[in-house]
Amino acid sequence: MSLLSLRHISKQFGALFALDDVSVDFNAGEVVALLGDNGAGKSTLIKVISGTYVAESGEILLAGEKVAFASPRDALDAGIQTLFQDLALCDNLDVVANLFLGRELRRSVLPGLSFFDTARMRRRASELLRDLAVDLPSVDCKVRDLSGGQRQSVAIARAVNADCRIIIMDEPTAALGVAQTRKVLGLVRQLRDRGMAVIYITHNLHDVMDVCDRCVVMKNGRKIGEASTAAVGKDELANMIITGEIKPSAPASLQVRV
Ligand SMILES: Nc1ncnc2c1ncn2[C@@H]1O[C@H](COP(=O)(O)OP(=O)(O)OP(=O)(O)O)[C@@H](O)[C@H]1O
Numbered sequence: 474m475s476l477l478s479l480r481h482i483s484k485q486f487g488a489l490f491a492l493d494d495v496s497v498d499f500n501a502g503e504v505v506a507l508l509g510d511n512g513a514g515k516s517t518l519i520k521v522i523s524g525t526y527v528a529e530s531g532e533i534l535l536a537g538e539k540v541a542f543a544s545p546r547d548a549l550d551a552g553i554q555t556l557f558q559d560l561a562l563c564d565n566l567d568v569v570a571n572l573f574l575g576r577e578l579r580r581s582v583l584p585g586l587s588f589f590d591t592a593r594m595r596r597r598a599s600e601l602l603r604d605l606a607v608d609l610p611s612v613d614c615k616v617r618d619l620s621g622g623q624r625q626s627v628a629i630a631r632a633v634n635a636d637c638r639i640i641i642m643d644e645p646t647a648a649l650g651v652a653q654t655r656k657v658l659g660l661v662r663q664l665r666d667r668g669m670a671v672i673y674i675t676h677n678l679h680d681v682m683d684v685c686d687r688c689v690v691m692k693n694g695r696k697i698g699e700a701s702t703a704a705v706g707k708d709e710l711a712n713m714i715i716t717g718e719i720k721p722s723a724p725a726s727l728q729v730r731v
């Protein structure tokens with residue numbers, strides 16, 4: 474059974490079908506690339522999954538159970554974390570505060586009176602970053618002093634700290650250099666190895682080949698095909714994304730039209 478299944482999802486903006494009868498499954502321990510040219514419907518799809526939009530039709534199943542997300546809070550409570558491109562970190566706070574934002578550890582002093590347990594949060598933050606092999610100057614750094622790759626790593630660590638099962642990343646390496654991209658892709662692999670389902674939106678086919686297990690290609694709000702990454706080449710994917718056509722020579726796995 475898939476961890477997350479979307480069934481016949483449609484979402485309209487006026488007369489425009491931003492999503493048109495899209496069905497797709499996401500599994501635990503798998504990185505799925507969500508591909509498609511500008512306006513294909515990728516962001517709309519993740520906004521439906523993350524509770525920002527409610528689809529007009531179709532259903533969402535989480536571990537086989539039908540769910541309805543009326544708000545981003547509902548999706549978060551169900552263990553779905555979305556890393557949007559702006560990352561929504563608090564620049565003026567340090568790494569520890571960002572990792573525990575909204576879910577601070579507390580220490581009880583008297584009945585009904587508690588304080589933030591900064592020492593415990595600091596310790597847990599160091600452990601988490603060490604486990605994930607995230608290299609930062611210090612957990613006491615303000616986030617504004619970190620590089621783009623380090624900020625992306627903090628955002629990913631925060632999602633892990635929030636115990637999510639599904640993590641959606643919207644172009645996580647778009648603004649990063651080569652070395653930083655490599656680190657972030659390493660983190661994505663670690664998330665998969667921890668059994669999370671990762672949904673990875675990108676225009677970078679190199680990243681896809683490097684880290685994604687499966688590709689789902691969209692065009693004009695429809696899913697036009699999907700394939701295991703090992704079975705397709707970059708050129709085939711690029712051709713599909715641009716033309717929406719599947720070449721007759723493409724592997725059978727890509728020929729699934731839904
Ligand atoms: N809030 C909105 N109101 C009206 N139309 C919208 C809205 N959001 C998206 N659309 C339209 O829905 C379609 C799908 O947009 P979406 O943002 O999902 O595409 P995308 O695949 O994420 O593209 P990109 O790669 O450019 O980010 C587009 O035609 C877009 O103009």
Ligand SMILES: [Mg+2]
Nearest residue numbers: 512515516517
């Ligand atoms: Mg988008």
